Amino acid sequence: MPRTPTLAIAASAPGPGAAHGGGSGFGYRTRPLRYWTGGTPRCHLRVIEGPEVRATAVTKIDRIDAIIIDVPTVRGHVVSMTTMLTQSVVLVRVRFSDGSEGLGEGASIGGLSYGPESVESVKLAIDTYIAPALVGMDADAIATASAHMEKAVKGNPIARAAVECALWDGLGRRSGLSVAQLFGGRVHDRLPVAWTLANGNSQTDIEEALRMLETRRHRDFKLKIGKRPVKQDIAHVAAIAAAVGDRGTIRVDVNQAWSLTEARYGARGLQEIGCVLIEQPVARDKLAALKALTDGYEIAIMADEVLQGPADAMRVAANRSADVFAVKVCQSGGLKSASDVIAIARAAGIDLYGGTMLESGLGTAAAIQLFATVPEWQFGTEMFGPLLLKDEILAEPLEYKDFSVTVPQGPGIGVTLDDDKVNFYRRDRRSR
Ligand SMILES: [Mg+2]
Numbered sequence: 001m002p003r004t005p006t007l008a009i010a011a012s013a014p015g016p017g018a019a020h021g022g023g024s025g026f027g028y029r030t031r032p033l034r035y036w037t038g039g040t041p042r043c044h045l046r047v048i049e050g051p052e053v054r055a056t057a058v059t060k061i062d063r064i065d066a067i068i069i070d071v072p073t074v075r076g077h078v079v080s081m082t083t084m085l086t087q088s089v090v091l092v093r094v095r096f097s098d099g100s101e102g103l104g105e106g107a108s109i110g111g112l113s114y115g116p117e118s119v120e121s122v123k124l125a126i127d128t129y130i131a132p133a134l135v136g137m138d139a140d141a142i143a144t145a146s147a148h149m150e151k152a153v154k155g156n157p158i159a160r161a162a163v164e165c166a167l168w169d170g171l172g173r174r175s176g177l178s179v180a181q182l183f184g185g186r187v188h189d190r191l192p193v194a195w196t197l198a199n200g201n202s203q204t205d206i207e208e209a210l211r212m213l214e215t216r217r218h219r220d221f222k223l224k225i226g227k228r229p230v231k232q233d234i235a236h237v238a239a240i241a242a243a244v245g246d247r248g249t250i251r252v253d254v255n256q257a258w259s260l261t262e263a264r265y266g267a268r269g270l271q272e273i274g275c276v277l278i279e280q281p282v283a284r285d286k287l288a289a290l291k292a293l294t295d296g297y298e299i300a301i302m303a304d305e306v307l308q309g310p311a312d313a314m315r316v317a318a319n320r321s322a323d324v325f326a327v328k329v330c331q332s333g334g335l336k337s338a339s340d341v342i343a344i345a346r347a348a349g350i351d352l353y354g355g356t357m358l359e360s361g362l363g364t365a366a367a368i369q370l371f372a373t374v375p376e377w378q379f380g381t382e383m384f385g386p387l388l389l390k391d392e393i394l395a396e397p398l399e400y401k402d403f404s405v406t407v408p409q410g411p412g413i414g415v416t417l418d419d420d421k422v423n424f425y426r427r428d429r430r431s432r
Pocket residue numbers: 253255279280304305326
């Protein structure tokens with residue numbers, strides 16, 4: 001008996017990398033249908049031809065792979081807790097049942113000296129706990145996948161963020177939409193980008209700052225301090241502030257190194273020399289000390305390490321313990337959680353700063369996609385991660401010019417990896 005073709009709209013749409021005309025997994029033949037004429041299709045509807053209508057062609061999460069790469073930095077990056085000569089990040093590739101893929105990244109700064117997660121722990125959490133919990137799930141149901149991840153893995157926001165980013169990238173690629181579009185659409189084409197001066201030497205930092213100003217790459221400078229006595233740090237910041245003058249702004253990041261008494265002395269001295277912001281001056285669990293500084297001085301106090309997701313953001317906002325939030329996708333537990341942190345800050349009248357965990361171009365681009373959807377970044381961003389690396393792992397580098405970075409175009413996160421570079425820098429290459 002001849003079959004009469006019937007039509008159904010598939011639950012997921014094919015995108016780049018999807019096998020058009022391939023099987024749906026249920027014995028039906030599928031082909032793409034452009035539902036408007038002209039231009040590049042933003043979305044496909046799939047016509048399912050078969051003996052009966054069953055819109056069950058759900059795209060599934062097939063496989064999750066995580067690798068560690070180690071890329072040398074352009075110079076030693078001296079922070080209060082360590083000196084970085086290499087940045088290590090975890091790259092995540094999620095493969096979906098329709099042949100599409102999604103990419104994500106998890107990064108931290110200085111191994112376990114910065115926080116409770118390292119790239120090694122991120123890979124372990126993904127391989128051992130997250131991947132088994134997610135494989136077989138609906139690829140488009142990111143909120144459900146995130147809830148599963150939170151159930152399977154307590155804490156570990158960087159590991160969860162790396163996988164969640166890859167799910168958003170996959171959804172974007174399949175639907176033909178950028179992550180920024182999935183989060184409401186961008187309001188910025190470019191975002192201002194600060195540079196971190198962290199040579200550990202005033203003269204070298206000044207030369208670097210002047211180079212950045214001359215080449216119009218950066219005009220906002222964050223100085224990593226907290227390793228030396230406070231008085232020496234203030235003299236160091238004063239020398240750089242004097243050299244930069246009105247051409248830029250000076251901020252400092254103490255990375256939790258000060259006691260409250262040191263921080264009071266530091267805040268007084270730094271605001272007198274024109275520094276505009278102090279980032280995480282005291283330990284992340286010293287919320288009362290952070291609030292005392294916020295209330296006691298005109299200089300802006302920024303929360304960074306204390307913000308490990310929306311619940312922390314709520315705690316800080318409830319007591320207004322900081323003037324500014326450094327929003328980090330990895331530290332927040334993913335793009336959606338970072339979006340929630342941003343919403344809490346905006347509702348509480350707390351200013352915003354787009355923070356980095358020194359991600360490579362992939363993780364940096366993912367954050368930029370979200371940050372581009374936020375109307376105001378009062379203190380700009382520091383999305384310079386790839387510029388600190390000696391080599392580029394993206395096929396097409398992010399564009400930095402005129403003190404800002406361009407928001408990538410294209411579906412998903414909007415970038416692709418240079419597979420040869422990734423293979424060269426992957427840690428397990430040495431043992432193969
Ligand atoms: Mg910081």
